[in-house]
Amino acid sequence: MSTTETRRLVAQLWNYCDVLRDDGVSTIDYVEQLTYLLFLKMAHERASRRFNADDSLASVAARWQALVDAEAAKLEELYRRTLEDLGRAPGTLGIIFRKAQNRIQDPAKLKRLIVDLIDKENWSSQGADVKGDAYEELLAKGAEDVKTGAGQYFTPRALISAMVDCIQPGPNDTIADPACGTGGFLLAAHEYIVERYGSLLTPEQRDRLNSGAISGTELVDGTARLAAMNMLVHGIGKPNGASLIDVRDGLAEAPARHYSVVLANPPFGKKSSITVIGENGRADREAISYTRNDFWTTTTNKQINFVQHIASMLAIPGRAAVVLPDNVLFEGGAGETVRDRLLKQFDVHTMLRLPTGIFYAGGVKANVLFFDKKEARPGRPWTETLWVYDFRIGQHFTLKQNPLRREHLDDFVKCYRPGEPRSTRVETERFRPFSYDELIARDKVNLDISWLKDPALEDADSLLPPEVIAQEIVEDLEAALSEFAAIAEALQQSRSKTSGS
Structure with missing residues (x-):
């Protein structure tokens, strides 16, 4: 290179x-x-x-x-x-x-x-x-244009790299991203397989890798075109061949095929212009309607719906790594139902708590949830232990002055122990296990788990520079306003339904 x-x-x-x-x-x-x-x-x-x-x-x-x-x-x-x-x-x-x-x-x-x-x-x-x-690099520069909101389609490449290193996609995997943005996860998975297996790949595996084993879905036309071009310039797909990027609402219908690996950073934001009818038979109505009988519950929260969608997309066996905002971890109602089902029916084994300042969308507090799909085992929940790595407390990043780099996530990947039995994991100050019984006993199955204290708040001598403190205050306020807006929207929808009934 x-x-x-x-x-x-x-x-x-x-x-x-x-x-x-x-x-x-x-x-x-x-x-x-x-x-x-x-x-x-x-x-x-x-x-x-x-x-x-x-x-x-x-x-x-x-x-x-x-x-x-x-x-x-x-x-x-x-x-x-x-x-x-x-x-x-x-x-x-x-x-x-x-x-x-x-x-x-x-x-x-x-x-x-x-x-x-x-x-x-x-x-x-x-x-x-x-x-x-x-x-x-051109896409990264485009993501910096805050006026267009393009940054919401661009996941930090350092984070993508760490997630892919943990998931370890292989040449026989089928890999998908149901909200692929500019295609970062798909490219990273392809690069990982080519670099790791190289000359060991058979001609059939190489052809499959470049013509259908890796695919994405994207709702926005402009972003889909960037993803399709991004794939082509990286040698994936053919200019005159079938597109590996499907332009549609990824949530609109049950998946037509299943995948052994799903990597995703679904769009943040509460609002969703859809009607969802889940297995409970209730409908949350908005402008565009569709039925998802494969969903566990009804909600217009896009992130919670994407969790349900990804759970439905996974093959058996299958593994997923998904970026999710904090509200998915603690929100009651549909959120609690989804977390409960996920812990019981899937092996939810790892969570990475992310710091603020790494996404182009301001005020985002997010996490990466890793979970596997396996054959059903009636009477026993699949999740036995959730390991949580807290990379949020004491970490301070900005998009330009102090951006997240891949080496910042080295310790997490080391603790994750990709490819090794999870029984070999070792507890550290930032990495702790929580049993299924502990998780299910928490109020509303709340997975927003934290135990570390920010040293900057305990030691006056280690106070952060004023500009960092100011930026953190702004991000906290933006996050709070986003959550209040979501609550207000939910209340408005509830009032509209009551008035119309």
């Missing part, structure tokens, strides 16, 4: 963003336009190779050449028609260009982006690592 080459590519493409921002093109819009144009350029390169040219991409490749040759005055109209035409195509091509629109209204600037910046690079000659890392 050439770090220097990656940085050069990113710098070259990113410098132009400042020019376009004056025309009202947001950071994420710029990344989206780059996605369209890079796809066309790479298709042109593949179709124009001296050896092993991909003739199936010839028609797409011709569109790139037409854009390069067009006069600036006619370029905007030609580009708009190109996006519309390709948006009607099937497979990966249609996913990337679905509902695509031109956001660069100045023909001269669009011409410069196409001819001077993108056409002069040969992306196909770059290794998958170089162009993949460059695209990932």
